[in-house]
Amino acid sequence: MNGLTSNEVGFFKNAEDLASRIPDGALLALPPDYSLVAMEVVRALIRRKARNLRLVGVPILGLPADLLIGAGCVAEVETSAVSLGEAGLAPRFTDAVERKSLLVRDATCPAIHCALQAAEKGVPFMPLAGIGGSDLVKERKDWKAQGNVVLIPAIRPDVALFHARWADEAGNVWVGRRRELATVAHASRLSLVSFEEKKPGDMLDDELLAPGVISSIYVSGLAHAPRGAWPLGMPGLYGADDLHVSQYARAARTHEGFLKYLDEWILTPRKSSSPA
């Protein structure tokens, strides 16, 4: 994809440049709002008018999905939920589904995790117990009920996109306790990662940092994006901007309000950077 192979880590100029590596139509895996979202790259995807993205929520989606859906970048989503948490329903997602302009493949969280674990192991499916009573099993023709378990086929995203606290000169990234991001990185063909700060050397040489590292084996592209998770948080560095997220939730209740938000916070470069 775009000439990248998994043995080269490209340091790209900025979030725009990283976003240009995500082709239209890509199967794009995103973390939930509490787990290191590359928001600046998501805004860059909107600015470059990405189209027909197929989002995978790992295991749920929030603000980035709602923005991408509202901006017309998304053809379908596979997820266990789309929600803005305390700020309520994801308004553009809800509207798009009710108007039947978005295809949703409803899942349940552990099924998404199983599907990615199957992909990281290179096996075609993974069994999951406990979900037999759900209508999801009837609706998902690709899930096969067998005795007490349901066989969940592997999901192999084209791109995993997330944000990291650090990247180093060797192309490794540090995500700390959000090690579930390693699973999605392992399962995806490419991982594109924005980061807060660059560290000299190789974090895998540091016994204390190494457990929170995703190795450069999985990382295809990196871009420096300070405060790049805003208005979501980067634990230990900055918290989520709850006020901004609830302002978005209110604005995006109408299409007009959403367009105004896009214009003010995403499409106009001068205003699009986060407050210091």
Added chain:
Amino acid sequence: MDSYAPEELLACVIARLLDGARHAAVGASSPIPAAGCFLRKSVDPAFRVSLQQRRESNPFTEGSRELFDLAGQGRIDVFFLGGAQIDGEGAINLVRAEGRRFPGSFGSAYMYGVVPRTILFREEHSRRTLVPKVEFVSARGTPAALLTGKALFSWQADKRRFRLESVHRGHTVQDIGENTGFNYDVSPACAETLRPSADELQAIRNKVRPEIAANYPEFAARVWSGK
């Protein structure tokens, strides 16, 4: 005690439902269940509360995958589930109803089946939310109880049917009948839900509030702004 917020009463009811439990996990957007858990912890320090979306000091180092693996192994005793619709069979719907779309099933399809004590919780108590039959079954299981903003129901496993146990202050048994879309039994001992004691309220405001404010700031500001 007369002066308490409805949310504080609900947290007390939840804490009482946790008697004997060792470990409760709390999923997305559940400040009242979380408050009930921290209240329980204030009288039983060994009780473990795992907030899946805890912002600082998150207990999971492998995200929600770890939560579901823990549950699958039987290491979680209690979980909380809500629903856009809840029916008289205890099934919940988090996906779609009456042409409207809701967020989605989250981990409910799995947790309801594997966690031994599932407490159903929904503040809104109306014929819109408590229905004879859900339009979509996100999850089905054996609930331990159903708590709403108006009442507490227990679950009768033999009859697979709810039973009204108590009604919160300001509501009546007749009220509950008018606002519940499914059929249920009424306990002969049905009375007003026990109000928060002075000790419970003190624990909520001193020990529980800081935990909730750190993770559900909007909720905390709404409930405790004047206190």
